[in-house]
Amino acid sequence: MGRELGKAQQSVKAVVTGEDLPPHKIPPVGRLYGDSEGQxxxxxxxxxxxxxxxxxxxxxxxxxxxxxxxxxxxxENSEYRLIQRSNLVERFVSKQRNLKNELIEKDTPKEQAKVIDERITKLMAELNQRMKELSQEG
Structure with missing residues (x-):
């Protein structure tokens, strides 16, 4: 229930700020919607x-x-090879999220925030793919 209230709050905030809201975060729709490529x-x-x-x-x-x-x-654990990379990506994602929040607070065009989201998703997907490959090796 708390999660659904949080989604409702995000929906209202997105309408007010003009930020894009992915379908999975819209309260009843989120349960029916899935996208394996999305953020x-x-x-x-x-x-x-x-x-x-x-x-x-x-x-x-x-x-x-x-x-x-x-x-x-x-x-036995070939995924250990991703330790350094994952630490770097995690810090970068955190910095990019902070930057995105600053842009939203300054009412910059939504496209700039979208570019940051795409960059974050790409980095996450790359690390996920590499993890999958290493898991299959070992």
Missing amino acids: ASQGNAFYSNLKRINELEAELKGRRKDWLPIDEFKA
């Missing part, structure tokens, strides 16, 4: 992948700290 689905996969990569990073750090072997762990 919402890419974002969900992206944050799930980040969680997995962060777990791998913590495991590697712990093994190094405790002087445990890491070669076998790396062989």
Whole structure:
């Protein structure tokens, strides 16, 4: 229920600010709408992948700290190779979201915010694809 109230609030805000609102965020429509290429689905996969990569990073750090072997762990978890990249992408996405919010507050044209959204979605999709490839390898 809280999520639906949040969506309703976002819908009202989008109407007031003139911001584009993706269909999945419109209260009853969101339950029926799906887009595997859109920012919402890419974002969900992206944050799930980040969680997995962060777990791998913590495991590697712990093994190094405790002087445990890491070669076998790396062989079994090829996704570890995305640790640096995912950290960079995560920071970039955060900065881009902040920039987008600033643009919206300054009432800049919606197209500028849309370009930022597209950039974010592209980066998320690239990391998601790479994660998928590495998961299939291992």
